Amino acid sequence: MSALSPAIFAPRSGPLSRAVDWVIRHPRMFVFLMVLPISLWLGIVYIGALIALLIQSFFSIDEYSGLIVHEFTLKTYAELFRSYNLDIIIRTVSMAAAVTLAAAVIAFPIAYFAARYARGKWKALFYIGVMLPLWSSYLVKVYAWKLVLAKEGILNWLFAKLHLTWALEAALALPVVGGNSLSVSYLGTFIVFVYIWLPYMIIPVQASLERVPAPLLEAAADLGATPAQSFRMVLFPLAMPGIVAGSIFTFSLTLGDYIIPQIIGSSRLFIGQAVYTQQGTAGNIPLAAAFTVVPIVIMGLYLWGARKMGAFDAL
Amino acid sequence: MDEVDLAIRDGEFFTMLGPSGSGKTTCLRLIAGFEQPTAGHIEIFGERADGVPPYLRNVNTVFQSYALFPHMNVLDNVAFGLRVKGVSRVERLKAAEEALAMVELAGYGSRRAGELSGGQRQRVALARALINKPRVLLLDEPLGALDLKLREQMQEELRKLQRALGLTFVFVTHDQEEALSMADRVAVFAEGRIQQVGSAEDIYRRPASRFVADFVGSSNVIPADFAGVGAAGQWASLRPEDITLDPAGREAVVTGRYFHGRVVKLALDVGGQALTALVAPRDDLPDAGRATRIAWDPARVHLMERGS
Numbered sequence: 001m002s003a004l005s006p007a008i009f010a011p012r013s014g015p016l017s018r019a020v021d022w023v024i025r026h027p028r029m030f031v032f033l034m035v036l037p038i039s040l041w042l043g044i045v046y047i048g049a050l051i052a053l054l055i056q057s058f059f060s061i062d063e064y065s066g067l068i069v070h071e072f073t074l075k076t077y078a079e080l081f082r083s084y085n086l087d088i089i090i091r092t093v094s095m096a097a098a099v100t101l102a103a104a105v106i107a108f109p110i111a112y113f114a115a116r117y118a119r120g121k122w123k124a125l126f127y128i129g130v131m132l133p134l135w136s137s138y139l140v141k142v143y144a145w146k147l148v149l150a151k152e153g154i155l156n157w158l159f160a161k162l163h164l165t166w167a168l169e170a171a172l173a174l175p176v177v178g179g180n181s182l183s184v185s186y187l188g189t190f191i192v193f194v195y196i197w198l199p200y201m202i203i204p205v206q207a208s209l210e211r212v213p214a215p216l217l218e219a220a221a222d223l224g225a226t227p228a229q230s231f232r233m234v235l236f237p238l239a240m241p242g243i244v245a246g247s248i249f250t251f252s253l254t255l256g257d258y259i260i261p262q263i264i265g266s267s268r269l270f271i272g273q274a275v276y277t278q279q280g281t282a283g284n285i286p287l288a289a290a291f292t293v294v295p296i297v298i299m300g301l302y303l304w305g306a307r308k309m310g311a312f313d314a315l
Numbered sequence: 316m317d318e319v320d321l322a323i324r325d326g327e328f329f330t331m332l333g334p335s336g337s338g339k340t341t342c343l344r345l346i347a348g349f350e351q352p353t354a355g356h357i358e359i360f361g362e363r364a365d366g367v368p369p370y371l372r373n374v375n376t377v378f379q380s381y382a383l384f385p386h387m388n389v390l391d392n393v394a395f396g397l398r399v400k401g402v403s404r405v406e407r408l409k410a411a412e413e414a415l416a417m418v419e420l421a422g423y424g425s426r427r428a429g430e431l432s433g434g435q436r437q438r439v440a441l442a443r444a445l446i447n448k449p450r451v452l453l454l455d456e457p458l459g460a461l462d463l464k465l466r467e468q469m470q471e472e473l474r475k476l477q478r479a480l481g482l483t484f485v486f487v488t489h490d491q492e493e494a495l496s497m498a499d500r501v502a503v504f505a506e507g508r509i510q511q512v513g514s515a516e517d518i519y520r521r522p523a524s525r526f527v528a529d530f531v532g533s534s535n536v537i538p539a540d541f542a543g544v545g546a547a548g549q550w551a552s553l554r555p556e557d558i559t560l561d562p563a564g565r566e567a568v569v570t571g572r573y574f575h576g577r578v579v580k581l582a583l584d585v586g587g588q589a590l591t592a593l594v595a596p597r598d599d600l601p602d603a604g605r606a607t608r609i610a611w612d613p614a615r616v617h618l619m620e621r622g623s
Binding site: 215216218219221223224233237 | 349368369370374378379380383384396398399400444447
């Protein structure tokens with residue numbers, strides 16, 4: 001019989017191997033090294049930049065020289081409440097709320113189908129179908145929509161072919177949201193926003209529905225719950241974390257976007273456009289910063305409210 | 316599932332026994348209404364049930380995974396059946412408290428399902444299913460996830476509960492001992508068909524087929540002429556515990572000896588026929604590889620009607 005193999009093998013040589021072996025023996029070091037890059041990113045690049053922005057918003061601009069006055073003041077925030085600026089905020093928040101609501105309503109059945117029924121190649125098709133629009137340029141998609149929604153566009157042609165032009169005209173005749181054509185109305189802005197952000201709602205809702213075990217719905221039906229009751233008392237509360245996660249995306253992306261409303265819609269400004277013009281042509285960095293703080297505050301309030309209402313109970 | 320013809324009696328403890336994939340769970344799901352038959356029909360207390368959705372059946376289920384709602388506390392879980400019926404909050408919570416007391420979980424109402432042990436979740440699932448006062452309670456391998464001691468205790472409690480309430484229980488299990496000890500009657504399933512329906516003792520003493528004999532109590536399925544009853548070509552069942560060591564018996568070689576505590580399992584070879592015997596532990600049992608002599612009472616051998 002040949003010699004027995006050793007019970008413990010010789011330590012590895014080479015500085016890298018030895019360093020790895022040492023880290024493996026010290027699990028806390030391992031965790032520390034893992035979280036180090038992300039904490040540096042979050043701590044310095046992300047939070048740091050945010051704090052810098054926040055400080056800027058408490059400065060003001062000298063109306064005559066156009067220079068930034070480096071003194072803490074709430075003057076810039078007071079400017080947000082001028083009716084012109086307040087309109088921008090209300091317009092943007094209403095749009096973000098409408099887009100989020102519509103995205104949730106459209107996403108839910110798609111996500112439910114994917115989570116409950118799609119298997120194998122249907123599931124792959126679902127992922128490709130949802131993700132594919134994200135692979136092409138955002139600008140290309142928005143300009144494509146401009147053509148679709150234009151007065152001479154496909155949508156008008158389709159409505160005409162279906163003898164539904166009257167319905168389109170009725171929608172465009174609505175006050176505020178209507179307009180000359182879809183491509184220059186809030187209605188058009190809304191449609192494009194919903195289209196562009198929809199994947200960000202579908203994916204988290206699908207993930208949350210996937211985690212709901214099928215027997216829970218059977219149990220609800222078994223105990224006498226009608227399909228509507230099962231949805232309201234079991235499925236919806238359990239999908240809530242996913243809907244909230246998705247709405248964080250759709251809501252905050254809409255709050256911050258400055259390209260879609262510029263290409264499609266009326267010429268009235270949204271928060272993103274206001275930030276863009278204030279920090280650019282107007283050179284009013286403090287007001288731009290103050291505008292940027294608005295979505296942050298709104299998202300904070302939104303999450304706090306969602307938590308109060310028990311949206312995260314199922315986590 | 317194929318050509319299952321089954322009549323369950325009012326107020327009995329009926330067990331459906333079979334290996335996984337034998338169709339017993341599908342049968343239960345058909346009664347609950349989660350699945351619909353492609354042919355044939357189902358009656359519950361004389362009323363046609365096929366095509367009726369689960370929420371219109373006065374039948375409740377205890378799920379294998381318990382299926383407790385994770386976003387509700389225990390009390391709201393138990394009260395769910397009354398909530399969907401529109402019973403007022405005060406009333407349904409009172410009823411839920413009583414149901415929890417019945418399963419000996421009084422005072423656990425404010426906890427989350429995630430904070431309970433497996434046995435406690437099992438009891439919550441039971442209370443939740445019983446609060447609607449169903450006419451039939453379906454139990455889908457409810458004890459599968461529990462450890463042995465707890466399982467035995469729950470078996471006893473379920474049996475007591477069933478007698479006290481006078482309900483029809485339909486209990487699905489793959490554990491033959493559990494099936495035999497609890498049921499008034501047992502249906503043995505295999506490959507989507509019912510192999511045999513009868514009392515526990517009937518099934519054990521007089522298995523109808525080789526499958527039943529082997530699955531229930533791991534019987535020795537042997538040619539009838541070898542067993543000394545009936546003619547060649549027929550099959551007989553000989554229970555391992557009916558084989559005894561007997562100096563005047565047939566010659567056998569011990570091929571394996573396994574100590575199980577209460578009994579010792581002997582693997583035997585009798586002229587090329589493999590047999591299993593269960594004998595009481597003794598100091599002088601033969602080792603593996605040794606010869607011995609065995610015997611059995613031909614009256615204990617059961618001649619089976621069907622070969623397969």
